[in-house]
Structures are given as structure tokens and as C-alpha cells.
Amino acid sequence: MALRAALRNRWGFSGLVSQLSSSGCHGRVSSVFVSQMRNNTTSPKINVDFNKSTGVAVLSMQSPPVNSLSLDFLTELCINLEKLEMDKACRGLIITSSQPKVFSAGLDILEMYGKSPERCGEFWRAVQEMWLKMYKSNMVTIAAINGSSPAGGCLLSMTCDYRIMVDNPRYSIGLNETLLGIVAPFWFKDTMVNTVGHRNTELALELGLLYSPSEALKIGLVDQLVPQDQLLTTATETMTKWLAIPDHARQITKSMMRKPTVDKLTSNREADTQNFVNFITKDSIQKSLRMYLEMLKKRKA
Amino acid sequence: MALRAALRNRWGFSGLVSQLSSSGCHGRVSSVFVSQMRNNTTSPKINVDFNKSTGVAVLSMQSPPVNSLSLDFLTELCINLEKLEMDKACRGLIITSSQPKVFSAGLDILEMYGKSPERCGEFWRAVQEMWLKMYKSNMVTIAAINGSSPAGGCLLSMTCDYRIMVDNPRYSIGLNETLLGIVAPFWFKDTMVNTVGHRNTELALELGLLYSPSEALKIGLVDQLVPQDQLLTTATETMTKWLAIPDHARQITKSMMRKPTVDKLTSNREADTQNFVNFITKDSIQKSLRMYLEMLKKRKA
């Protein structure tokens, strides 16, 4: 609990640990599993509010304290995404956070620390699945970023078609993996290059930069800034503009823009998983993660 | 005539129809045909004014009301381009419009609506030919954009080495195909990515955005804005700067920058044509086009 409290007051790193005491069985992300789960009600970590009259769903991440992307969380997210994707009535998706001050703190470090290679691989495939589902979604996807969004949170934002961020200088966004001694994989990189270009990505990734909302707007990492109380209204209005475009033309165009990037991962998915597992289970990397976790604890004390 | 009048007052869509009553035989764009035509005089739809002392030709599009890119128009344009390209004395080309308020309204929708697959294929090959001739021209090419330039008009502008647009907020430019339920093909997309980058292109194409001159300048879709009465003077002065560079060095450099994009089309030209024909002759797309044409008529009534 002490750590959680510390984390509430301290943003700016990826994979902020939210569930040091979490345990138990974890779902698996696979088409079979997902289709079995399809009739489930909305899970506790994710709330989906689908308005049939507008065709727009609002997906709120509500996994305290910081919406860390754990295997559990990712599994539930993917199930919900698949449900919405297969529902012809759902044309648009707004993703936001129910947690104060944070959109998502990114990949859960505890999924990478002290875990077996098998478990790490399972986790990584869930991260890939989330990215694939989002980046090639047929829905219009808008990120309503109402808090900090480091690492995997930034990735999730970048998969969307449009990004609106609350203009609070305390919030930040960026792929800051190198700060922890880990490395954003090629498809994180590709997604960022597609968003802010090669040079901005080079600087951002090598230095693990976290941008304030105004800096993020300047380089194009987000598309628009609004006051907190106008976030959902603006997202909804923006969605209306996107939905005015005929779906089939927009979808074909989106696929044309993103398919080469998607194909790079889908044709190298197992190699990418192996690469991640080999890297993350190295003694030196595990040591980096342990030091980082200890630093978080000390910071509290 | 009613529709034509309506169109004169209503820009912002691609392929604005100019010749509902046009008919008759159409030329074919092929090297054989082009070389046979080489000695023709300037055709009525295109006027070329070549100044031998400066080595600069001014090509004016004069196909009322809106310089729609019909098969006839494209054929004549390609013939003129080939003539100029083969004339060693011609080093620079300025493309502009003789029509008020419009540069070119883009591909002629009537070439895509209710036509046979063969005819659609013939039309598409002419569009490809225009793009290829322009994008890899050895001449310095400057677009003097004196009016709106949606869809194919924007494509034509983007093939040039430099774009100067009249700073009139009533004019707009962009690849707005999705607004009509159709899709810009990969080489339109590639040309735009080369001009304004990946993210701007994603937004522009998915939303079918039409930019005001100042917006177009901001994202780099045009290079310079000038008052109407300074357009040709500025284009001529700019041309002088470009012609100060040794031709061979500039041409090799241009080829280095553009060849990968050109090669993607030339090595997939027939597949791209088939793709276009299959798409455009679909019942659903034909229906979209009919609804669009009817909307134009109703707007007048």
C-alpha cells in the first residue's frame, strides 16, 4: 500500500507497479478464449459504455491505482475490444481512464520481474495482441488522455486514430523505456515514427523522453489539448466528424496507411516474443528492474 | 448548365463534374499514340506558352468549367508533357489554370460512373501516365495554384517540385476522396507522405481533409503563399533559382528522391489498374457516386 501511495504522487516512469500483492490465475489471450468469453459482462478492470444510438462506445480503464497493463488487464481489454469490433453497430471507440491523474502507467513491471520465460512470453503475446487489435481496428478510435501516459500507456494512445489530451502540465506522455534500462521494441518504434517522424522518435526513444502536453502537441504526439472538463465533450464531437466519413472508405484508407507496420509484427511475432523473453530474463536486466523497484520503495521511505 | 453553374460556386469535393453532356471518342495514352501526335498544335484544353529564351514553358489548363481530369484532358496533358520533356531547350515547366477560382477539380467522376470496366481501365492508365510523367519529369516543375485543387488536382500539384498557392481563404487543397466514398490509391498516398509525412497523410486521407492555403502551408502541402496578382511573377522568379542549379545534378538528385515511389507503381501498374476497376465498378461504389451526383443536382435545385 505504501508503494501504491508513492506511485500516486510520482509519475513519469513506465510500468509503474500497481499490484505488488496481486497473484492468482491469469487468463490467456487467444481467439478461442476470447470467443468463449464473449458473453461475459464488462469486467471489473474495464468499463464499457456503448451508446447504440450514436454507435460510439466509451471504454474506461478502471484498474487502480494506475491502470497498469498486466496480463489480466490486457486480457480483459482484448476481450472487450474484440466484442466491440465484432458488433456491427459499434463504429467508434473512445478510450479513457477512470483513475485520477493517470491514463495508463504502461506495462506492469511485475509481469517482467522474477517470472518464468513461459509466463513472460504469455505476457508479451498479450501486449502484441492489444497493439494489433487497436492499431488495425475498423472502428474510429480516439484516445481521451486524462492523465499521464508513459511507456505502454503512450503506445496505447498512439494506436488510436486521434489523441486528445488534458492540458495539465503535471501530466506527461512518452516512450520512456530506456530510463528503466529496457528497450521499446521495433513495433513501438514504428508506431511512434508513423506518429511523429524519424528524428523525433530517435530523440524520444534514446533519451526516454516524457513530454508535457504542450510539448507533445508541438511534435504531434497528441493532436489536441483541452481543459479537463471538456475532454469527453471534445472527444465526442471529434468522433462525430470522423463518423461522417463513409466507413468503408475510411477503413480501406486506414489499412493502407497501417498495414505495412502491422505486417512487420504479424510476420515476426514469435521471433519478437522470443527476443523479448531472452532480453527480459537476462540477469543484468532483471537486476535493473530490481533496482528500479527498490528505488521506488526507498523513495517512499 | 445548371450543374456547371452550381459547381462554379461550390468547391471542396474531388472530381467535380464538368461535362455531364460530354461524349464522343477519346484518345488513348500510349507512347505510340503520343509520338504520333507530337506535331499537333496545342489542343484546346491545354495552352502551352514556351519561352525559348528562358527555357521555361507555362502550361495553362483551360478546360471549362473546372479543369476536370477527363480521359480527353489527361491525354492532351500527357501529349504536351511528352513534347516538352523531349525538347532539350525546355528546362522548366510552370503549371497553372486559366479557369477562375479553380486549379483543377480532380478526376472527372463521369469517367468512373456508369462506364464499362474496359473504359474505366483506360481512364485509370491515363491517370497513372499523368502522374508518372510529372513525378519523374526531368524539368523543374512548379505548380502555380490559382484556385481550389481537390483530389486529382492536389495530386497534380504534389507531383511538382514546388508549389505556390494564391492566398485566398476561399480556395482549398487536399486529397478528399473518402468524402465521396472512394479511396486514394497507394501512389497518391505515397506522394502525399513524401510531401507532408506519414501522420499528416493519415489524417488527411482518412478524413478527406481540404486545407485552406494557410493550413496547407503550415503542414507543408504547399511551399509558399502569394497574392493572386503576384503568382506568375513569383513562379517565374522561383524558377530562375531552380534553373541556376546544374540540370544533371538536380535531375540525378530528383530521381534518387523519387525513384522508389515511381518504381512501386511501374512494377504494379496493371494490378493497380485492375484494383481500381474492380473497386469502382462495384455496385456499392457506383451507388455512392450516383448519390453524390444527385446531391450535386439537388443542391442546385
Added chain:
Amino acid sequence: MALRAALRNRWGFSGLVSQLSSSGCHGRVSSVFVSQMRNNTTSPKINVDFNKSTGVAVLSMQSPPVNSLSLDFLTELCINLEKLEMDKACRGLIITSSQPKVFSAGLDILEMYGKSPERCGEFWRAVQEMWLKMYKSNMVTIAAINGSSPAGGCLLSMTCDYRIMVDNPRYSIGLNETLLGIVAPFWFKDTMVNTVGHRNTELALELGLLYSPSEALKIGLVDQLVPQDQLLTTATETMTKWLAIPDHARQITKSMMRKPTVDKLTSNREADTQNFVNFITKDSIQKSLRMYLEMLKKRKA
């Protein structure tokens, strides 16, 4: 000497000739040679000041008058780079100039004019080697650009991780090869596209543009401008920020960003050399270079 004096007052062209009277034997750049030379003291054309306590080396180019990249110069540069790269204690490299008003005038034209094909090939391989060593260096590399930096000088700057330039409007930077009738090869182009994007590169290379410091900042060709007297302080402070990132994570990320560009040259190195030799030894190109050299002489007279 007259020419040298002229050159001191006249920047803006690449390959400014510094050593019309230079002659003699030249070292070869190869791994064997480099390893044999490793114990040499700092050579006269390059001064290296390595601070073991910070892990940062400052490499000063001191080849009067304009740090032209001759074969001799490149050989010594590569030897020094290899030494530093292999020294585990050296984590960061700041490159600057000891010459007034110039960072580096770029490739030495005298290495390209009137030389045998063999000699031209040897020169070109040294240029490639310099680029390869810099662009994929494991060190953090910062260019402290304290003067004009045309052509090869601009290339050298662009290989660095970060560029800080003195904010003096008399200085300029750019790949201006076409002004001399020669052409920047594909890997110069690739490096620039990675830095400022496709469209800026197209304009820059076709027109041989030389940018003032503020223009260079605007398009992203340099990252920061400072007054002359703050250059090294700022470079050192910036280096500290870069060195705060764990080396292995930064290095893997840098490699991910740059490897595709590096691989394009390494897998085509001999063809690229042949291409350069065939081009530069053409009668027409040799004539261009002679005219350029004569223009420089006349300008003095």
C-alpha cells in the same frame, strides 16, 4: 596561400580546397591499419582531449584552414574514432573545430579532381568509413558546430546524436553538392531524410540549400542554437543528460533506429564506390570541378 586566404573569407560551398599544395603518401583506412596505429599519439589534424572522470572525449578538428575532409584527415579521424570506440571508459564524444568560423568545409575537392580511379576509390572508402563509424557509434555523439558546415561537414554533423550550433547568421549548414554539379549519394540522402524528413531533404538536395542557423533549427537540421561562448558548456551539459541513460538500452535503441540505413550502405559498399568513381572521373564532372576551382581562383584575383 592566396586561395587559402580567399577561402577564409568565403563560405557556403562544399569541399573548399585547403591544400592545393599538399602531396605525399596517404594512410589507408582498414581495420589492420587502424589497430596498428592504436598506440600513436594524437595526430596533428585532430586533437582529442579525453576526460576519464566524466567519460567524455572532446575531438577538435584542427586542419587549417577549413578542416577539409582529405584522405589524410579522414584516416586520422577514423583512427581516433576507433580508439575511442574501443575504450570502454569513453562513453561520450563531442566533435568541434579548432578553426575559426568553420566546422568543416566538407570533402576535399582536390581528392576528386585529376586523380586516378584507384585513388578516388580509396578516398571514397574513407568517406564511407567515417560515416559508418560515426553513424553507428556506441558512444553518445554531439556535434558542437562552431562555424560553417557545408556538404561533408553537414554530413559529419548529421551522424551525431545531437547538434548544437553557434547562433551566428554568417554560418551556414547544408548538403550543397548540386551547386558544384555533383550529387550527394544515397546514404547522405538517407541520413538527411532521417534528420529532417523527405520533403525538406528533397528541397535541400535539389537546390543545394545552405541554411542559416535559425533556418537549420526550424527544419530540425540542428537541435539547438547557442552563443559562441556557451557552446562547449552547453554540449557538456547536454552530454550529461544523455549519459544518464543506461548505455545498453540507449545503444540498442540507437541501433534499432539506424541499422536499416547502415545496412543499406554496408551491403552495397563496393557498388557505391564504383558508382562514385565512375561519376567523378567523367570528363564532364571533372570539367565542372575545374571550373569551380578556377572560379575560386578568379574570385581572389
